[in-house]
Amino acid sequence: MSGGSAGRERSRVDDAELDDLVAYWETANYLTVAQIYLRENPLLREPLRVQHIKPRLLGHWGTSPGLNLVYAQLNRLIGRTGRKVLYVTGPGHGGPALVANVYLEGTYSEVYPEVSRDEAGPARLVRQFSTPGGIPSHVSVPTPGSIHEGGELGYALVHAFGAVFDDPDLLVACVIGDGEAETAPLEGSWKGIRFLDPARDGAVLPILHLNEAKISGPTVLGRAPAGDVESLLRGHGYAPRMVAGSDPRAVHRDFAAALDASVAEIDAIQREGRDGGLERGVPRWPAIVLRTPKGWTGPREVDGVPIEGTFRAHQVPLPAVRENPEHLAQLEAWMRSYRPQERFDSSGALVERLAALAPRGERRMGSLPQANGGRVRISARPARLGRACARRARTGGSCGRSRRASSVSCCATPTSATPAAFASSVPMRRPRTGWGPCSRSRIACCATPTPTRTTSPRAGA
Numbered sequence: 001m002s003g004g005s006a007g008r009e010r011s012r013v014d015d016a017e018l019d020d021l022v023a024y025w026e027t028a029n030y031l032t033v034a035q036i037y038l039r040e041n042p043l044l045r046e047p048l049r050v051q052h053i054k055p056r057l058l059g060h061w062g063t064s065p066g067l068n069l070v071y072a073q074l075n076r077l078i079g080r081t082g083r084k085v086l087y088v089t090g091p092g093h094g095g096p097a098l099v100a101n102v103y104l105e106g107t108y109s110e111v112y113p114e115v116s117r118d119e120a121g122p123a124r125l126v127r128q129f130s131t132p133g134g135i136p137s138h139v140s141v142p143t144p145g146s147i148h149e150g151g152e153l154g155y156a157l158v159h160a161f162g163a164v165f166d167d168p169d170l171l172v173a174c175v176i177g178d179g180e181a182e183t184a185p186l187e188g189s190w191k192g193i194r195f196l197d198p199a200r201d202g203a204v205l206p207i208l209h210l211n212e213a214k215i216s217g218p219t220v221l222g223r224a225p226a227g228d229v230e231s232l233l234r235g236h237g238y239a240p241r242m243v244a245g246s247d248p249r250a251v252h253r254d255f256a257a258a259l260d261a262s263v264a265e266i267d268a269i270q271r272e273g274r275d276g277g278l279e280r281g282v283p284r285w286p287a288i289v290l291r292t293p294k295g296w297t298g299p300r301e302v303d304g305v306p307i308e309g310t311f312r313a314h315q316v317p318l319p320a321v322r323e324n325p326e327h328l329a330q331l332e333a334w335m336r337s338y339r340p341q342e343r344f345d346s347s348g349a350l351v352e353r354l355a356a357l358a359p360r361g362e363r364r365m366g367s368l369p370q371a372n373g374g375r376v377r378i379s380a381r382p383a384r385l386g387r388a389c390a391r392r393a394r395t396g397g398s399c400g401r402s403r404r405a406s407s408v409s410c411c412a413t414p415t416s417a418t419p420a421a422f423a424s425s426v427p428m429r430r431p432r433t434g435w436g437p438c439s440r441s442r443i444a445c446c447a448t449p450t451p452t453r454t455t456s457p458r459a460g461a
């Protein structure tokens with residue numbers, strides 16, 4: 001891979017902004033590598049020695065530069081627009097990338113004050129990662145801002161759709177690994193876009209991360225011609241933009257342009273849907289295909305074997321740093337290439353210029369209330385829903401207001417709808433927005449005759 005893709009949209013990122021984006025990204029990359037390898041000397045204040053290295057190395061580098069790039073870019077988007085953005089990462093094995101970012105934006109230290117934003121903080125941050133008594137190597141429940149755990153690939157996109165239903169202001173940026181895209185659940189969940197209501201739901205922006213490799217080999221989509229990938233996504237109902245390359249500035253510039261254009265398109269679709277109907281017919285929602293090398297900016301070769309851009313970058317690209325002085329020197333050179341001395345001040349805090357690039361307060365992706373259990377609460381039986389369910393109970397048929405959340409009570413009664421009737425209702429015309437047979441029909445709603453259920457499925461679960 002070389003250079004940047006020919007950006008289709010004109011970039012609005014000026015040189016200074018691009019410098020900052022790349023610097024922030026490099027800092028996140030630095031902290032990612034530091035977590036994987038180090039137990040001491042987190043900011044490389046002294047020359048790297050074997051005793052600074054963890055006894056057992058376990059973490060995933062390969063996906064992390066891509067996840068970090070998207071995080072930095074979303075920060076920029078939030079800063080420009082004030083949008084509520086939730087970040088879902090299918091390759092949740094890139095846990096250190098997410099932890100690095102929530103630390104850089106300040107959320108991590110608020111949730112875990114012992115991981116402070118001074119010299120003691122980075123020391124604790126690196127030591128705890130993937131260590132007994134510390135934190136898991138994957139994105140997991142303790143990771144601020146995550147609703148989606150790493151570990152079992154395949155569910156990122158369906159979780160993203162679930163998050164935006166009935167939350168009209170929310171945008172979920174969902175990274176999908178090209179290996180993950182080979183799983184059946186992921187392949188099926190592309191179709192979730194057909195169930196998005198631009199009027200009442202938020203938006204999902206899928207970002208297919210084509211780093212062309214999974215654990216130990218190439219991916220199907222990574223090897224497919226670019227046109228085929230585009231056709232696949234178009235067939236699923238998306239309008240994809242392609243961003244590709246290995247030159248950091250070019251990729252950041254092109255990705256910023258693609259993100260801006262995608263969000264402008266989402267705004268247009270939602271405006272139209274909320275203004276009383278979609279005149280253009282079924283909306284074609286944007287998606288981004290990001291093609292960058294696996295393990296981008298990591299070691300190119302180790303012992304004469306190519307690493308960057310191959311499946312060998314998946315986990316720990318230099319596994320023998322404790323035993324092999326050459327590997328140790330290579331690790332130090334790699335880490336210093338991110339210039340940690342320029343990114344952190346003498347107190348160990350992120351320098352002001354970079355800290356200012358993160359969004360503020362609850363707009364930080366780690367602090368978004370939707371991503372932090374219990375901070376957004378809605379009634380399980382809103383008043384409107386109660387009335388609709390009562391109507392349905394009276395008529396014994398399809399109510400005008402069946403929600404997913406209502407499946408407990410709303411779909412508790414048998415309906416006369418059949419799968420065939422449902423199939424013929426897609427795409428759906430809805431009275432208010434112009435889409436849907438009832439004002440709120442989704443898979444769980446009127447799709448199939450439902451068994452009589454009188455109690456909550458959660459009861460006794």
Ligand SMILES: Cc1ncc(C[n+]2csc(CCOP(=O)(O)OP(=O)(O)O)c2C)c(N)n1
Pocket residue numbers: 062063091093151152153154176177178179180181183209211213214215219294314
């Ligand atoms: C369902 C499932 N199958 C297999 C694995 C093992 N596994 C962990 S990471 C990985 C490769 C993922 O590749 P990709 O989605 O392309 O992510 P990348 O690291 O390349 O960004 C695999 C197969 C898993 N976690 N879940």
Ligand SMILES: [Mg+2]
Pocket residue numbers: 177178179209210211212213214219
């Ligand atoms: Mg991959």
